[in-house]
Amino acid sequence: MTVLAHVVPPDPNLAIMLKVFPALVVILITSQICGRLAQMVMQPRVLGEMVAGVLLGPTLFGWLFPEAQAALFPPEVRPVLYVLSTIGLTLYMFLVGAGIDHGGGRPGEIRNAATLAASGILPSLLLGAGVGFLLYDLLSLPDVSPFQFALFVGGALSLTAFPMLARILYERNLEQSQIGRLTLLAASIDDALAWCILAILSAMHLGSGAGGALPTIGLTLGFAVIMLKVVAPLLRPMGRTVARTGRFGPGAMYAVILIPLTAGWLTDWIGVYSVFGGFLAGLAMPRDAAFRQALHGRMMEIVSTLLLPTFFTFSGLNTQLGGIAGGAMLLAFGLILLAGFCGKYFGCALAMKGIGFSWRESYAVGGLMNARGLMILIFINIGLAQGMITQELFAMLVLVAVLTTAGALPLYKLALPDRLEAGTRSEPAQERPVEIEVRSN
Structure with a gap:
């Protein structure tokens, strides 16, 4: 008697x-270890998480154990990591936008912050664009114009890691000092302008030249107006309720998840990346400080613990540092790093000195503003996904992100050691503090 076994096909899901699941477990364990090691050497946790992503990519793990890396991150797993990364970035930029107090402060403070912001973005943008024109033949893709390539390099180098900067200032009790308020306001302005540059570049690259990009740019501007002028007022009653009770009810929690994800989907449909929608959704959130504190307390831990390490690893899988070996590539990397560092550090230091701060305080701010952290990684991942940059330039800018982030706190402490820092913590009574709640990386 023959028994025919019924073979159940494996469930693809x-x-x-x-x-x-194994990939996520390894990502989280590696991120935790590297994050703790970074904290042990007085660096922010996010730096260790960034390094963890690079280590899990082809640069180290894939070089030492290529078969194990291929088994852990096979081609079918990478789209899942990409989706998780995109959701994480959209929610993260939502929280960044929600944490910015764009109500402003005293007129003099806003003017000084604008001066500092201009000194942080213009020299980096111009130096980066100049280096971009110089390296166009070596590093650019053929379908990207010299103008777009140069503007992308300049835009990437003009970023400041606003959330990480906020964390450093809060840890050192400087968020309400003159230095703290000016630096946070200037960093938020720099990042907002850099995102505008990237939105224009994305629209130009995905459209048929500058003319083809006009509908995308127009739709993006229209969407921003709707979010800030229509959606924002509708959310104010929710903000008052959360501020009064100190907690999110089920309806409010659904709203703060659905709004950024929907905004991200719409901006993707328009033709710019979903992080723009998340950021605009954050700007549309109620400005009450109690609401922002409750929002960050409820959402930031899961975003920064699970989703951002996934993004760092996805970036690391695309980072092949071996591609920048050789004299020409190393010289190109050195020029990009030098342009980015000098533009921010000396530009911001000279602006602070012109405003009236001491040289030590000025160089301390220059060091802080030079940190690029997560923000530049988001920027260049969008460029890579949309075919605006090569793998080689991507790897160079990842290194720029790591090195400038690692140097921010040491440069600050070198210019303003603990014995001198105490004098900067006092807040003039006539100035209203800038309320910024960022408890992330």
Whole structure:
């Protein structure tokens, strides 16, 4: 008697889950270890998480154990990591936007912050663009114009890691000092302008030249107006309720998840990346400090613990540092790093001195504003995904992100050691503090 066994075909959903879960476990363990090591050497946790992503990519893990890396991150797992990364970035930029107090302060303070912001973005933008024109033949893709390539390099180098900067200032109790308020306001302006540059570049690259980009740019501007002038007023009652009770009810929690994800989907449909929608959704949130504190307390931990390390690893899988070996590539990397460092550090230091601060305080701010952290990684990942930059330039800018972030706090402490820092913590009574709640990386 022959028994015919009924073979049940494997469930493809179960198969992909059994591959994604081990990848996430390794990502989280590596991020935790590297994050703790970074804190042990007086660096922010986010720096260790950035390094963890690079280490899990082809640069180290893939070089030492290529078969193990290929088994842990097979091609079918990477789209899942990409989706998780995109959701994480959209929610993260939502929280960054929600944490910015764009109500302003005293007129003099806003003017000084604008001066500092201009000194941080213009020299970096011009130096970066100049280096971009110089390196166009070596590093650019053929379908990217010299203008777009140069503007992308300049825009990437003009960023400041606003959330990480806020964390450093809060940890050192400087968020309400003159230095703290000016630096935070200037960094938020720099980042907002850099995102505008990237939105224009994305629209130009995905459209048929500058003319083809006009509908995308127009739709993006229209969407921004709707979010800030229509959606924002509708959310104010929710903000008052959360501020009064100190907690999010089920309806409010659904709203703060659905709004940034929907905004991200709409900006993707328009033709710019979903992080723009998340950032605009954050700017549309109620400005009450109690609401912002409750929002960050409820959402930031899961975003920064699970989703951002996934993004760092996805970036690391695209980072092949071996591609920048050789004299020409190393010289190109040195020029990009030098342009980015000098533009921010000396530009901001000279602006602070002109405003009336001491040289030590000025160089301390220059060091802080030079940190690029997560923000430049988001910027260049968008450029890579949309085909605006090569893998080689991507790897160079990842290194710029790591090195400038690692140097921010040492440069600050070198210019303003603990014995001198105490004098900067006092807040003039006539100035209203800038309320910024960022408890992330």
